[in-house]
Amino acid sequence: MELRPETRAVHLPQPEITGSRPITVPIYQTSGFVFDDPAVFADAMGRPDGSFVYGRLANPTVRSLETAVSGLEGGVAALATGSGMGAINCVLLGLLGPGDHLVSQKAIYGGTAAMINELVHRFGITVTYVPEDDPEALRAAVRPETKLVYLETLANPALQVADLPGMCAVARELGIVSVVDNTFATPLLCRPIEHGADIVVHSTTKYLSGHTDVVGGLAVFADDALYRKVWHFSVELGATPDPFAAWLTLRGLQTLHLRMERHCSNARYLVSRLAAHPAVSAVHWPGLPSHPSYELAGKLLPDFGGVFSFELAGGRAAGEKFMAAVRLALLAPSLGGVETLVMHPATTSHRSLSPEELTRHGIGEGTIRVAVGIEHPEDLWADLEQALS
Numbered sequence: 348m349e350l351r352p353e354t355r356a357v358h359l360p361q362p363e364i365t366g367s368r369p370i371t372v373p374i375y376q377t378s379g380f381v382f383d384d385p386a387v388f389a390d391a392m393g394r395p396d397g398s399f400v401y402g403r404l405a406n407p408t409v410r411s412l413e414t415a416v417s418g419l420e421g422g423v424a425a426l427a428t429g430s431g432m433g434a435i436n437c438v439l440l441g442l443l444g445p446g447d448h449l450v451s452q453k454a455i456y457g458g459t460a461a462m463i464n465e466l467v468h469r470f471g472i473t474v475t476y477v478p479e480d481d482p483e484a485l486r487a488a489v490r491p492e493t494k495l496v497y498l499e500t501l502a503n504p505a506l507q508v509a510d511l512p513g514m515c516a517v518a519r520e521l522g523i524v525s526v527v528d529n530t531f532a533t534p535l536l537c538r539p540i541e542h543g544a545d546i547v548v549h550s551t552t553k554y555l556s557g558h559t560d561v562v563g564g565l566a567v568f569a570d571d572a573l574y575r576k577v578w579h580f581s582v583e584l585g586a587t588p589d590p591f592a593a594w595l596t597l598r599g600l601q602t603l604h605l606r607m608e609r610h611c612s613n614a615r616y617l618v619s620r621l622a623a624h625p626a627v628s629a630v631h632w633p634g635l636p637s638h639p640s641y642e643l644a645g646k647l648l649p650d651f652g653g654v655f656s657f658e659l660a661g662g663r664a665a666g667e668k669f670m671a672a673v674r675l676a677l678l679a680p681s682l683g684g685v686e687t688l689v690m691h692p693a694t695t696s697h698r699s700l701s702p703e704e705l706t707r708h709g710i711g712e713g714t715i716r717v718a719v720g721i722e723h724p725e726d727l728w729a730d731l732e733q734a735l736s
């Protein structure tokens with residue numbers, strides 16, 4: 348058939364690749380896929396593991412990321428989303444309904460805390476908060492309508508460590524789905540599924556992508572039925588990531604282990620210097636014997652990550668002065684990138700919390716949160732030290 352230019356411009360020739368394949372994962376920047384067989388087309392619409400059909404359901408670049416992280420976490424499948432909150436909401440909204448009860452640890456990511464408040468105030472879901480390391484408190488909080496337990500491996504900004512084996516064992520015994528946000532630990536420091544978790548969620552915006560250039564999220568499932576349930580909901584919700592974002596994340600993932608080594612060793616060095624500084628009244632990092640989670644962290648984690656916080660003896664005024672004085676460290680939200688970022692939670696990430704909620708999260712007026720990058724540790728200490736004086 349002789350086609351006109353307008354038509355030929357629409358029907359581009361497909362690249363043919365035979366006898367070899369790309370070393371890296373290509374970006375499949377397409378919203379949909381074409382079929383030769385109508386039966387295969389029909390089958391692909393209803394399940395996550397049929398042929399690729401439409402970008403909101405699945406995409407080959409995105410699938411590579413899902414398979415890679417699922418493998419690292421020891422899950423059976425994963426669902427990538429456009430943000431960490433997208434993954435968390437697919438799980439919470441996909442599994443909870445009106446009248447259900449949720450048990451959450453006390454200190455959780457601010458966006459998750461805000462979402463749980465929405466669930467309570469608008470959707471008739473109830474919540475009980477328990478300490479992250481108290482399986483008996485969890486057992487006591489469970490009711491017949493309890494559906495889900497929500498934990499974080501390492502909580503922001505005081506770095507409490509959840510007793511994953513203890514908490515997940517109680518959840519499993521009582522038939523409740525356990526969800527663990529493993530963003531701060533990454534699968535290199537902790538694989539919650541090995542400790543009994545049913546679902547692991549990530550903000551891939553942070554360490555997994557690692558270069559402060561992409562927003563993304565991911566949920567990993569220990570169980571295929573849970574995966575399918577949440578996948579169906581995610582398709583309806585539309586929390587899909589863009590293939591390019593998935594590609595950037597895959598690219599970051601390849602160096603995760605190298606970056607994490609440096610994040611951890613930089614944190615270890617800086618917390619030891621800060622702990623000895625007269626302007627600092629406390630340092631929170633689970634690798635320090637003074638941290639309440641020190642013993643549990645030693646059992647659960649080979650190292651303790653690149654995020655820590657410290658208290659300035661001078662309170663809020665000292666916190667504001669410190670933030671104005673740092674030069675190398677950047678005043679910015681987020682974490683997990685190669686650059687060191689500092690923030691003052693009381694005036695930024697946690698500003699909407701009441702004084703009681705601030706205390707629940709372990710935040711004071713003079714708390715500084717540091718997400719250490721991969722720079723040379725002496726350069727970082729020189730900056731923090733000049734800002735402290």
Ligand SMILES: *Cc1c(COP(=O)(O)O)cnc(C)c1O
Pocket residue numbers: 430431432433456458499528530531549550551552553562563564
């Ligand atoms: C950043 C973060 C989230 C939210 O992820 P986004 O990608 O910003 O949506 C959730 N949990 C933790 C622990 C985080 O640090």
